[in-house]
Amino acid sequence: MKQPMRSSIACLRCRRSKIKCDNDGGNSPCDTCIKGGHQCQYPEATSLAPKRIDPPASGRQEKDGPHERKRARKLDEAPGLDSEKSMAYAEEILTYPFLTIELWDQLFAIYKQHFATELSFIHLPTLKEKMSRRQGQKQHHSSELNLVLLGILTLTARFHTDLVKYVAHLSSQQGGNVRPRTIQHKPDPIAASEFFANALTTALGPLRTAMTVVTVERVQAFLMLGLFEWSQRHAFSNSSAWMYVGVAIRMAKLLRLGLDDHIMKIREARVAVTHESRTRSSEIGIIRESRRRTMYSCLVLDRMMACGSERAMSIPLESIGIQLPCSEMAFDLALDVYTGYLRCPEESTSRKVNDDSTLSRFVQLVAIWSDISQYSTAGGRSQETASPWDSRSTFRQLRERLDRFHMDLPDTFTLSRQNYYRHDNHQATNTYVSLHMLSSVCQIILNREYLPFLPIRCGRPQGPLSSAQYPARDRFWEETADNVFRASRDILDLVEICKDKLPQSCLTVFAVWLSGFMAVYAHQFPIMDIQQRMVVSEIIERDMDESTSVLEGATTRMSCQALHKLTKYLPVAQNYLAYLEELNQYFVDAKSHFNRQANNADPMSNPSFGVRRLSIRPVGDTGLDESYTKADKASPESPSDDGQRSQHDEGSDRSRGSSWEPVRSMGVPEDHQGASNSTHGPSISPALSFSAMGSSAGLRSGLAESPPVVLEHRGEGLSAKAPPMGDTGKPPSLLSESQLLLPSLDEGSFQQSIPEFSMEKLEMIESQRIGKVLNDLEEFAGAGSLGIGAP
Structure with missing residues (x-):
């Protein structure tokens, strides 16, 4: 067992409790606060006044161990919760004491650094204002907003070292009556994000609720789940990202997000502008831009994942009748600007664009990329x-x-x-x-x-x-x-x-x-x-x-x-x-x-x-x-x-x-x-071969009397010497028990290979399309594996 590091500084909680504070010098939460799930504050970092914002029960939190373990064990009960309890479960997750305003600000910065291009719909000033109001308050909070917050946690938790430690301890508490001190979980960044991804899927409610309750926030939540799964690419969940994004796209179509500007123009022409509407123009402007960006996020992920066989694009460009995303400054300040359209309507050709941004240019480039990727995957x-x-x-x-x-x-x-x-x-x-x-x-x-x-x-x-x-x-x-x-x-x-x-x-x-x-x-x-x-x-x-x-x-x-x-x-x-x-x-x-x-x-x-x-x-x-x-x-x-x-x-x-x-x-x-x-x-060898084999046995070369040069395929998430997909990487609970499997189609992964060729067919090997040999576009989209072409 790793011995705790001695430190000359103790956090405020350990000082009040007069217990030893094991920490790394005040740069991250101490062991005691991590095990209790508490906010950890040091005298040098925070004055004494703000820490009194903690709930009144903080004085007895040292003996709340059983309560904390009970909350952690609710993850096992989550699949059986109904929609109402799912909302309560999401609220409970988001009230963990360690999810402080300071930590949220850090997570928002991480989100902006890594995810603000593909998922640009978060209006951070509004979200920060709402988080500051909910801190320490026990009033009802929007269950739909909670989904977005859990989505942010899903994407960003792996990048936050302290949050990874907190989640590692929460996971250790799922062992029932086993005392937390007897279980030592090594912090795993991916496991931290998986923890919140599971919480988000639970908070979405039972399948029937998740598919029938349609809101913009749920579109955003499904997009976040899709982006997270896309980055993980498990051997057993290759299609999950595409499925999540597909659900988000269909919800967006039901909400007519791609027609907002057209619909609003018609309504504004029919209804006179009132004083109340003028005063809310800033708020309405933020909502409209967030909805636009949500639709464009659907488009971006749709085009990124629509590479490869049987990955048809779900959003025709002609169906998008909304302005391109505005600049970040215009979004933050709710400025009324004109950015142009992806496909310019006839009536807008005379209007001059007065706001340009790298995000709108990125969306335009995505449209070109989709044609290039389709051209490549089609041959x-x-x-x-x-x-x-x-x-x-x-x-x-x-x-x-x-x-x-x-x-x-x-x-x-x-x-x-x-x-x-x-x-x-x-x-x-x-x-x-x-x-x-x-x-x-x-x-x-x-x-x-x-x-x-x-x-x-x-x-x-x-x-x-x-x-x-x-x-x-x-x-x-x-x-x-x-x-x-x-x-x-x-x-x-x-x-x-x-x-x-x-x-x-x-x-x-x-x-x-x-x-x-x-x-x-x-x-x-x-x-x-x-x-x-x-x-x-x-x-x-x-x-x-x-x-x-x-x-x-x-x-x-x-x-x-x-x-x-x-x-x-x-x-x-x-x-x-x-x-x-x-x-x-x-x-x-x-x-x-x-x-x-x-x-x-x-x-x-x-x-x-x-x-x-x-x-x-x-x-x-x-x-x-x-x-x-x-x-x-x-x-x-x-x-x-x-x-x-x-x-x-x-x-x-x-x-x-x-x-x-x-x-x-x-x-x-x-x-x-x-x-x-x-x-x-x-x-080159006279008997050069390109063979996609079931296991990665390495590359071997040879002439007519020796093994040929072989180019192996890469299974999802497997190392060079790992077994092929479909062996032991899939959890038992996820193994298919379908009674309608076709032996030639559904058993195992497709493994196509280019036939071995002799020196006389060298020209054919030399001129192979690089994209066909590598099959990397399908790997990128999550529709295939490196080196394995579609049948």
Whole structure:
């Protein structure tokens, strides 16, 4: 048992009780207050007057141990509560003594830092005012507001060290008659948030109540649950986030949140404005903006999770007839501003926007992202019938939309170190960083469509392999590759400059993963990164030891360090981190075996060895040779186009100009080694395979007489050596007992694999779509796993 730390300072409660105060010097609550669930105050931090705000029963709280344990045990009784008792249960949770005004202020700051972009509907000034009024009062509080407060606790508890300790002790009290001192629970940040997530689901009431009582606060509560589950990605609850968000969207539609502005305009035209309505205009303005932001939060999460097979989008953009979100200052001060619309109605075209914000720009970018993600998951370049530089191609149209978006950004919203600190000065970095994280993700996902998965025979950036060679537009391949590496570099620069202020979100994790993969890609194939955005010149100038670890490169080290830090609060980051190691080893083994095969072959008799230029067919081809096209269509993991592709705007061919000043210093030694020049030695095995196997046995390489190179899949929340999904990760209570299971569909997870290919089919392997091999869009949305394509 860990011995308590002696301290020369004692909290006020221990002083009054004349007992020993075990603490860490006054920086966090003492052990006694944590075990009692009490507010812990130290003389230096708080004067004596405020502490008398405690309930009158504080004098006898030292003997309230049995009462505290009884309250903690109510979690076990929660599922059986009716709707009325559920409300009382939520109120009881929120009256825990340790939930002080100071702690709430800290939680609100955490919320603003990490969640104010995806869930922007909280009006913090109003909420703080309501919390100050309810402190110490025993009057009835809004049961709907309690749901929002529990949602905030669900999202933020894991980031608050003291709250994690309190919840750990509450969990230890669930052991019934076992004395708390005999149970030592190690504080677990995720368990703290799970505690409040369970409380929130209980407070929503029985299923029938939860589905029939429709309020804006309940929409917000379901969105919070959805965002929390999305960040956890349990092996047994992959679909829960999507389900929660789906319920929120349907409630929002029932409340007609997407038509508020239209409905209010009609009512204001019919009813004369009274003095009373003028005096309440500020309050009404806050309510209207909160409702707008709630609807846009539904849209953002809908678009983020609608990636992959059978994840149809639930909100048509045409159904949203409300203004875009206003700036934070306008929201806080309830200013009447005009922000424009996502889809401009005809009558508003003459009205000039007088309020712009990074949040409204983020929402507009989400609309572009949804089209890019749908394009990629539907097959990307394999669905094209025109060259990517052709104005008729979907790729070209999406790229032009993205370029126009960046060129239309106000100067203060563009990506630069100076602009970051401008937003940081107003505590508004969350949305600014998220905006540029999503912008970089869009660039990578779109432009990587025309990067070969294994460019081992490329002497410079090339497109996918084709049996027919047609000249590409001047420097098109170089520009496409550079767009990917530049966006990857921007992500790493944002991670470095944000440091501890980096938003801990699924978007951030996904962006860091993408930059990490491109770092590995550039590390192994530096010839593709002509501008050396992700590699340094020393890599190209010297040969590389092929056993070099992925962590020995500066950019890969930065990515892995960032992912490792994110795993503490976002377990899904562990999947990406483990997969980076596997991909790096896969590339190393493939190159090694190709080099050995190439050195043993006669280049005159085998023209497939050596450097060759790669291109694509401009019209009537998918960019791959005929054998690949047929194999891809026959493969069970070939992506299906479940919905109609949206129409994309055509526009300018101007490219993005970034004003970002690169941040290069991170104290990481750059004595790593890069990949060997592809022009000197291409490398892959003659029997290279991409197999998604049930257990992660590692990557093995081989020639015809040895095991092939294998790329394993990552199960949800599993480490590299963990058993596959569906083994023991699922709690017994959640195991399905359905009697209508189809053995071929419902038993176990789908595990699609790309067939093993020999050296003669190397072109097919080289030109695999990166998105198809990684399957990371479905992992991001929670609809699949890394390296496992949909059937």
